[in-house]
Amino acid sequence: MAEIESFKNSDKDLQKVEFTQVDQPGSVGFFGHAKGFWVTFSTIFKKPETVEYPEVKAPTQERFHGRHQLNRHPDGLEKCIGCELCAWACPADAIYVEGANNTEENRMSPGERYGKVYQINYLRCVFCGLCIEACPTRALTMTNEYELADDSREKLIFEKEDLLGPLRAGMLMPPHPMYPDMTDTNYYKGDVTQAHPSQDVNK
Amino acid sequence: MTTAELIGGDPGWLITVKALLVFIFCVVLTLLSVWGERRLVGRMQQRPGPNRVGPFGLIQALADGVKLALKEDIIPAAADKIVFILAPIISATACFMSFAVIPISGPVTLFGHKTAMQLTDLPIGVLYVLAIASVGVYGIILAGWSSGSTYPLLGGLRSSAQVISYEIAMGLSLVAVFIYAGSMSTSDIVAAQSSTWYAIVLFPSFVIYAISMVGETNRAPFDLAEAEGELVGGFHTEYSSLKFALFFLAEYVNIIAVSALATTLFLGGYHAPPFLGFTENWLGGWFTAIWFFSKVLVFFFVFVWLRGTLPRLRYDQFMQFGWKILIPVSIVWILVVATLRVLSLQGAPRLVVVAFASAVVLLVMLVNIGFDSAKKKKMASIIDDAPAPSFAVPELPMNISSINVSAPNKGVDRG
Numbered sequence: 211m212a213e214i215e216s217f218k219n220s221d222k223d224l225q226k227v228e229f230t231q232v233d234q235p236g237s238v239g240f241f242g243h244a245k246g247f248w249v250t251f252s253t254i255f256k257k258p259e260t261v262e263y264p265e266v267k268a269p270t271q272e273r274f275h276g277r278h279q280l281n282r283h284p285d286g287l288e289k290c291i292g293c294e295l296c297a298w299a300c301p302a303d304a305i306y307v308e309g310a311n312n313t314e315e316n317r318m319s320p321g322e323r324y325g326k327v328y329q330i331n332y333l334r335c336v337f338c339g340l341c342i343e344a345c346p347t348r349a350l351t352m353t354n355e356y357e358l359a360d361d362s363r364e365k366l367i368f369e370k371e372d373l374l375g376p377l378r379a380g381m382l383m384p385p386h387p388m389y390p391d392m393t394d395t396n397y398y399k400g401d402v403t404q405a406h407p408s409q410d411v412n413k
Numbered sequence: 414m415t416t417a418e419l420i421g422g423d424p425g426w427l428i429t430v431k432a433l434l435v436f437i438f439c440v441v442l443t444l445l446s447v448w449g450e451r452r453l454v455g456r457m458q459q460r461p462g463p464n465r466v467g468p469f470g471l472i473q474a475l476a477d478g479v480k481l482a483l484k485e486d487i488i489p490a491a492a493d494k495i496v497f498i499l500a501p502i503i504s505a506t507a508c509f510m511s512f513a514v515i516p517i518s519g520p521v522t523l524f525g526h527k528t529a530m531q532l533t534d535l536p537i538g539v540l541y542v543l544a545i546a547s548v549g550v551y552g553i554i555l556a557g558w559s560s561g562s563t564y565p566l567l568g569g570l571r572s573s574a575q576v577i578s579y580e581i582a583m584g585l586s587l588v589a590v591f592i593y594a595g596s597m598s599t600s601d602i603v604a605a606q607s608s609t610w611y612a613i614v615l616f617p618s619f620v621i622y623a624i625s626m627v628g629e630t631n632r633a634p635f636d637l638a639e640a641e642g643e644l645v646g647g648f649h650t651e652y653s654s655l656k657f658a659l660f661f662l663a664e665y666v667n668i669i670a671v672s673a674l675a676t677t678l679f680l681g682g683y684h685a686p687p688f689l690g691f692t693e694n695w696l697g698g699w700f701t702a703i704w705f706f707s708k709v710l711v712f713f714f715v716f717v718w719l720r721g722t723l724p725r726l727r728y729d730q731f732m733q734f735g736w737k738i739l740i741p742v743s744i745v746w747i748l749v750v751a752t753l754r755v756l757s758l759q760g761a762p763r764l765v766v767v768a769f770a771s772a773v774v775l776l777v778m779l780v781n782i783g784f785d786s787a788k789k790k791k792m793a794s795i796i797d798d799a800p801a802p803s804f805a806v807p808e809l810p811m812n813i814s815s816i817n818v819s820a821p822n823k824g825v826d827r828g
Contacts, residue, residue, distance in 0.1 A: 250457040250722045258461045 286381035289349035299344035304334035321394035380404030416600035457721035491561030501659035504552025568647030572638035579628030585743035603682030634723035672712035
């Protein structure tokens, strides 16, 4: 109550409120209307802004959130360690991960664990990128690919082999042993730049 | 030899051929104009418009038509079945019929027979067109009523009110043409314009006709009956498949029909523009048809241009415009034209005609000034009469004509 009293007794004049006059648009004269007609008429001769999509594909922004990709180390081993942080971060519950232990005979990634099953359901994914932020090894990133439409629910659940990045020069198809004398920490730091001949188990 | 005498000797088979030609012409022109309109409106909005089906998207309208025909034909359970089916038929038939009296070309030779491209030449041709247009309204109102649904009913009522109101203005604007041409037959009116077009001589009539033909065809900015955001689809909300296609066809044939009538009555019909009269004999007289089509297409372009430019009118504004401006103005204009015509027919001296004309102009100016000052007075009185409320209110801006001031006892004991 005291506050109200003090407000009432202040020297503010409640009857007078500051008012600034604003120009009202009012009615448009004859030439105002003619101007509108000129706008539409002259636009006929302008080049349309339309991108003829299926034939012309405009490049996306550099960091556009498109389809995910599971990355590899430079020697071909997978970066994913099956930690499921991406699945936990996902607000749409679109990611399913099952981890498994690496063994000497079957090594998919450096260190102890690898992602055995990795699924992303693109019917659920909202492309928010929280999974990418959560990934501790940069195994999961997003590409700029946006043409993901398909005709069945099954086809839109991408498996690990759909998401894995391609083998580039110097990479070997896992499973294969780690680079000689390197630990998973070395891998993480980027000390491994390409596969060592001794890693090629098929040779 | 007048056109009436020329086409009076047509044998039956030629009449059938001409009727068929008119029908094909209407349907083909509808398909092309749907495509043309979408392309044009697209360009006006800086997009290309339909360009997928066929070269330049030319057969897009045909594809749409086929799609419509293959859709499920739904008759609502609450609909009055017979009337529901009858309505689109009435609509589509009526708009085709008005083409019967439109002279499309001058004297030509068709299958070795000398004739003119006009199906029939009634002595009251223009009245016939107006009558047929009124029959077309039945299609709209019956469709709205028989659908057994609220939105179509409202849309149908709006449409019919609109078409009937603007038909009055349209009919009145034509009276001046009748007075000058001395005939209601379309071919005679065209013949009377061989020297000067009525669009120039009777410019106010032309403007009134041009406005009312947009209202008459339910086109933007007067498309309140089909206002998508307000009434879903207007009177044809409940229609699907071929019945809807018929309404669609009717709308576009109607546009072409009123454009053709405007061409006939005001732009010299199939005659060439001034100084190009020599072209009328090209291609054995068929070149006149090209002139006719180009004039119709100019009107069609204006229709599209209006749609691309203007926002939709509010219903009351629209009705006010029709009843309080178009109709009184056309009545006054008819009086002036009739007086001038009588004066000149009775051989009154030029001085009298000029004096009368200037008196009319002076009167119009005086009325205009009177209206202006009355408007100003009204605005001033509104601001003066507003009672000063007892609570804090921003000062009124002086150039707003009305402002909603709430009741003075509200908010007295606040705080």
